[in-house]
Structure formats: structure tokens, C-alpha cells
Amino acid sequence: MISPISxxxxxxxxxxxxxLAETYxxxxxxxxxxxxxxxxxxxxxxxxxxxxxxxxxSNFYLPFGLAPNFLINKELLALPMAIExxxxxxxASKAAKFWRSRGGFKAEVIDMQxxxxxxxxxxxxxxxxxxxxxxxxxxxxxxxxPITKNMEKRGGGILNIELKxxxxxxxxxxxxxxxxxxQDSMGANFINxxxxxxxxxxxxxAKEFEAFTEExxxxxxxxxxxxxxxxxxxxxxEVSCPVEELFEDDQxxxxxxxxxxxxxxxxxxxxxxxxxxxNKGIMNGIDAVVLATGNDFRAVEAGIHAYASKSGNYSSLSxxxxxxxxxxxWMEIPLALGTVGGLTSLHPLVKLALDILQQPSAKKxxxxxxxxxxxxxxxxxxxxxxxxxxxxxxxxxxxxxxNQQNATREEKLALTDYFKHHTVTHSSVIEQLQKIxxx
Ligand code: MEV
Numbered sequence: 001m002i003s004p005i006s007x008x009x010x011x012x013x014x015x016x017x018x019x020l021a022e023t024y025x026x027x028x029x030x031x032x033x034x035x036x037x038x039x040x041x042x043x044x045x046x047x048x049x050x051x052x053x054x055x056x057x058s059n060f061y062l063p064f065g066l067a068p069n070f071l072i073n074k075e076l077l078a079l080p081m082a083i084e085x086x087x088x089x090x091x092a093s094k095a096a097k098f099w100r101s102r103g104g105f106k107a108e109v110i111d112m113q114x115x116x117x118x119x120x121x122x123x124x125x126x127x128x129x130x131x132x133x134x135x136x137x138x139x140x141x142x143x144x145x146p147i148t149k150n151m152e153k154r155g156g157g158i159l160n161i162e163l164k165x166x167x168x169x170x171x172x173x174x175x176x177x178x179x180x181x182x183q184d185s186m187g188a189n190f191i192n193x194x195x196x197x198x199x200x201x202x203x204x205x206a207k208e209f210e211a212f213t214e215e216x217x218x219x220x221x222x223x224x225x226x227x228x229x230x231x232x233x234x235x236x237x238e239v240s241c242p243v244e245e246l247f248e249d250d251q252x253x254x255x256x257x258x259x260x261x262x263x264x265x266x267x268x269x270x271x272x273x274x275x276x277x278x279n280k281g282i283m284n285g286i287d288a289v290v291l292a293t294g295n296d297f298r299a300v301e302a303g304i305h306a307y308a309s310k311s312g313n314y315s316s317l318s319x320x321x322x323x324x325x326x327x328x329x330w331m332e333i334p335l336a337l338g339t340v341g342g343l344t345s346l347h348p349l350v351k352l353a354l355d356i357l358q359q360p361s362a363k364k365x366x367x368x369x370x371x372x373x374x375x376x377x378x379x380x381x382x383x384x385x386x387x388x389x390x391x392x393x394x395x396x397x398x399x400x401x402x403n404q405q406n407a408t409r410e411e412k413l414a415l416t417d418y419f420k421h422h423t424v425t426h427s428s429v430i431e432q433l434q435k436i437x438x439x
Pocket of ligand 1: 278279389
């Protein structure tokens with residue numbers, strides 16, 4: 001029987017691993033060796049990683065790759081992508097190359113507002129609360145000056161604070177709905193620090209507000225936290241070209257391709273089962289760049305999927321049309337990203353990714369990420385409506401199987417050639433590999 005442990009976080013790394021080995025990996029000494037194998041030789045670098053979070057035992061690698069040839073607003077960029085899924089970087093690169101010779105991607109930031117809320121309970125006259133809010137608002141703004149001073153120097157700060165009566169949804173529920181401009185930082189710490197201070201001042205001042213009854217003075221702060229729903233931190237990416245330049249092979253003309261592509265997008269607009277997978281393809285591109293640049297992909301995911309449901313039905317994030325013979329494919333997504341603060345100056349690979357992207361501002365990174373998502377979606381839908389998705393996937397799958405089998409370079413070359421004309425299945429790859437090895 002396993003007994004719970006207390007004080008695990010206080011143990012040294014070695015002690016933690018010993019405890020784990022003793023408790024859960026008794027018959028698997030190899031697993032413990034793997035933990036050590038993934039430590040960085042450079043102890044300072046390892047310590048840096050250990051300290052990013054708590055109870056670190058080892059590192060968890062993801063491939064860090066590059067998708068070159070992205071022409072974005074006339075600038076040629078190579079996108080760093082951290083992702084484990086095969087075919088994603090290949091697909092992005094292919095889409096980048098395709099659109100580079102058709103004018104490239106256009107991207108624009110529509111707005112950059114971030115939101116944070118103080119959620120509180122108040123029992124009493126809403127009009128008195130409004131009066132109190134107007135009186136206390138300047139005091140709240142004054143109280144956060146030490147926090148906002150630097151942000152204001154960089155051109156950001158608090159844009160607005162509104163009092164919202166939410167009692168129609170929930171008894172006694174009100175909120176301070178606050179809007180921020182956090183410039184090049186994602187701003188989570190900044191926003192949360194401001195909110196907690198607002199909450200403090202709001203609650204304390206209520207106790208002194210003469211017009212309030214004793215009950216009204218007892219404002220209860222439930223929580224103060226930024227929102228990862230950022231529909232006003234919005235970016236649009238787009239590609240377009242004459243229909244006849246879109247596609248041409250023996251099977252399909254540009255016009256036919258455009259029609260089938262648009263129908264595929266419309267299906268994702270009306271059918272949630274398809275929309276989720278369609279948007280997942282977009283997130284393949286988005287998450288990979290978000291992760292490589294040290295941003296919070298969980299926040300990005302949550303915000304984007306909420307945006308995809310803004311009509312009340314979960315729907316496609318991307319859209320397509322043909323007008324006057326021009327095919328246009330575009331997407332608008334909310335993205336709260338940072339290029340300063342957080343991991344950006346701490347994680348060496350994040351620093352490198354930002355160097356590769358030529359030290360973008362947050363605004364520019366929003367455009368790059370939105371382009372990565374659109375490119376990925378174009379590549380996926382293009383495959384789906386032409387060759388099918390498995391052809392490309394199976395090529396990468398082949399490599400994974402060969403790596404699992406420790407295939408040599410020569411074996412890989414021979415089998416890649418063979419499987420250009422044969423169907424990849426796990427057993428067929430093993431069979432062919434054995435044949436080569438017996439020769
Ligand atoms: C796989 O990771 C992503 C796709 O399923 C996206 C799509 O279906 O559009 C290929």
C-alpha cells in the first residue's frame with residue numbers, strides 16, 4: 001500500500017527521484033535512468049529549467065523546428081515552431097512557399113485591449129453602488145500608480161474601469177470590468193496586481209462610504225483575475241489570389257478547387273463536429289509558434305475557442321470566398337501575447353525564437369501567429385479536399401516507425417523510396433525493413 005507523502009516539495013531533486021523510484025518505479029530502474037538522461041549537462045541551464053516550476057525532476061523535450069519562406073506583409077520570415085506532431089512543420093512550410101509566390105500573407109492587428117475583472121457580491125441599492133463607484137474610481141487609479149508607472153512610460157496602462165450589474169445572472173453579483181493596454185507584455189502579472197489593488201481599495205473605501213447602510217458596506221470580494229477571453233485583442237490574417245492561380249492538376253481546375261475549398265470551410269462554419277477538428281488544425285500552427293516564443297498556449301487556446309463560439313454555436317475560425325475572380329481566405333482570432341517579460345528573456349530557446357523572428361513587438365508576433373494558423377489551415381484543408389490527409393501523415397509515420405526500429409540512414413533512404421509507391425502500414429514497414437536487413 002502506498003502512503004501519502006508530505007513535504008515532497010521540500011525534498012532535494014535527488015530525494016524526490018529516490019522517493020518516486022521507491023514508491024512507483026520499483027521494478028523499473030530504466031525509468032529513473034531516463035529521468036537523468038534528460039538533464040542538461042550544463043548545470044546552470046538545468047537549474048534554470050528546474051526553477052521555472054515546482055517539483056522538477058527532469059526536462060520534457062519537444063522538437064524545435066523552422067518553417068521558412070513566410071512572406072508576411074512583404075517581409076520574409078522563418079517561423080520557429082515547437083511541436084511534436086509530424087507533418088505540421090512540413091505543411092506550414094509548403095503553405096508558406098505556395099503563398100509567397102502569390103503575394104504572401106497580409107496581417108493586421110485590429111485592437112490590443114486586455115480584460116481583467118474584480119468579481120464581488122453586494123447586497124443593497126445598485127444606485128448607491130454606482131455613486132460609490134464614481135467616487136472611489138480615481139482613488140483606485142491613484143492606488144495602482146506604483147504598478148502602472150512603468151507601463152505608462154511604455155505607452156500602456158489602464159484604459160477603463162466599468163461597474164457591471166450582473167444580478168440578472170446571479171444574485172448579488174457585480175463586477176469591476178477593467179480594460180488594459182499592456183503593450184509588449186502579455187500582462188498577466190500586471191493586470192492581476194492592478195486588480196487585487198483595485199479590489200482592496202474598493203472594499204476598504206466601501207466601509208467608509210456614508211450613504212451605505214451597514215449591510216451595503218460589507219462588499220465581499222469573490223476574486224480578482226484577468227480574463228483569457230480577449231475578443232478586443234484581435235488580429236486578422238489573410239491570403240488572396242486569382243482563382244486560376246489557386247490550383248491546377250489533371251483532376252481539378254482552380255475554379256473547382258476554390259468551390260470545394262469554400263464548401264469545406266462552410267461545413268466547418270455550420271457543423272461543430274467538423275469545426276473543432278478544423279480549428280484544431282489552425283491551433284497546430286498557432287500553438288507551435290506560441291510555445292516556441294514562450295507564450296501561454298493554454299490561455300491562447302481557451303481564448304480562441306471561446307471566440308469560435310461567440311455566435312452561440314462553435315464554428316470555424318477561418319472563412320473563404322471568391323469575389324470578382326479573386327479567392328480570399330482569412331481568419332480573425334483573439335491573441336494575448338507578449339515579447340517581453342515571462343519566459344522571453346529567461347528561456348534560451350525562447351530568446352532564440354524571438355531572435356529568429358527579428359525581435360518582434362507583441363503586435364507583430366500576433367500577426368505572425370495568426371499567419372501560422374491560417375497557413376496550417378490552408379494546408380490541411382487543401383490536403384483533405386485533394387489527396388486526403390493520410391498521404392502526408394503516413395510519410396512521417398514511416399519515419400517514426402523507422403526511428404523506433406533504429407533504422408540506419410541507408411535503410412531510411414531505401415524504404416522512403418519503396419514507400420513512395422506502396423501503402424505505409426506498421427506491419428508493411430517492419431516487413432520491408434526485415435527484408436533489407438536479411439539481404
Ligand atoms: C491534424 O492534426 C489536423 C487536421 O485534422 C486538421 C483538419 O482536419 O482540418 C488535419
